[in-house]
Amino acid sequence: MSEAGLNRREALRRLAVGGLGTAATPLWIENLRSAAEASAEHVHARTAAAAEDWKPKLLSPQQNETVITLCELIIPTTDTPGGKAALVNRFVDEVLADSGPAERREFFRGLTWMDQRSLELFGIDFVGATPEQQNALLTIVSSATNRSVADQVGVEFFQAIKSMTITGYYTSEVGMRQELGDDGQVFFTEFKGCTHPEHGAPAKPAAPAKKKS
Numbered sequence: 001m002s003e004a005g006l007n008r009r010e011a012l013r014r015l016a017v018g019g020l021g022t023a024a025t026p027l028w029i030e031n032l033r034s035a036a037e038a039s040a041e042h043v044h045a046r047t048a049a050a051a052e053d054w055k056p057k058l059l060s061p062q063q064n065e066t067v068i069t070l071c072e073l074i075i076p077t078t079d080t081p082g083g084k085a086a087l088v089n090r091f092v093d094e095v096l097a098d099s100g101p102a103e104r105r106e107f108f109r110g111l112t113w114m115d116q117r118s119l120e121l122f123g124i125d126f127v128g129a130t131p132e133q134q135n136a137l138l139t140i141v142s143s144a145t146n147r148s149v150a151d152q153v154g155v156e157f158f159q160a161i162k163s164m165t166i167t168g169y170y171t172s173e174v175g176m177r178q179e180l181g182d183d184g185q186v187f188f189t190e191f192k193g194c195t196h197p198e199h200g201a202p203a204k205p206a207a208p209a210k211k212k213s
Contacts, residue, residue: 025159026106028102035095039095047090058104066114068084070161071092073138086168092165106156107160110154121137
C-alpha cells in the first residue's frame with residue numbers, strides 16, 4: 001500500500017475511533033467499527049453495482065429511513081453533500097449483513113430503542129419527529145455525561161451508528177472525491193474535533209494536502 005493510502009487509512013481510523021468517545025467501548029461496537037473499516041472498499045463496490053436496484057439486505061423500509069435520517073443528522077448537508085447523499089445507509093446495511101449475529105442483535109436493539117424513546121418523549125417515532133425533537137434525542141444519547149441506565153442502549157447505539165457513518169461517508173465516492181478532492185494522491189493531515197453543538201457530529205476535514213512527489 002502507498003504512503004498516501006496508509007496515511008489515509010490511519011487518519012480515518014483515528015476519526016472513527018474518536019467518534020466512540022473515551023469510555024470503554026463495548027465489544028460489539030468495536031467489531032462493527034473494525035468490520036466497516038476493513039471492508040469499506042468492497043462494500044461500496046457492491047452498493048454501487050446495485051445502483052437504483054439496491055434493496056436493503058437486513059433493514060426494513062422503516063429502519064432504512066431511520067438510518068438515513070440518523071446519517072444525515074450526524075453528517076448534515078452543508079455546502080457539500082451529507083450522509084444521505086453519500087448513501088451511507090446502504091453502507092450500514094451491507095456491513096450489518098456481513099457481521100455476526102451478536103453485532104446485528106445489538107444494533108437493531110438500539111435502532112428499536114430510538115423509536116421507542118422518541119415515542120415516549122414526543123409521541124411519534126424518530127423519523128416522524130421534527131428536526132428539533134430529533135436533535136433533542138441525539139443530545140441525550142451523545143452526551144458524555146449521560147450515565148442513565150435507561151439511556152444506555154441508546155448511548156451505545158449512537159456510538160455505533162456514528163462510527164459507521166463516519167467510515168461510510170469518508171470512504172464513499174461523495175466523501176473522498178467531492179468533499180476531499182481525492183485523485184489518489186491525497187492524504188489527511190488534520191482532523192478537528194467534533195463541533196456540532198447538538199450531538200457532536202464530526203467536523204469535515206480541512207482541505208487535504210497533496211503528497212509530495
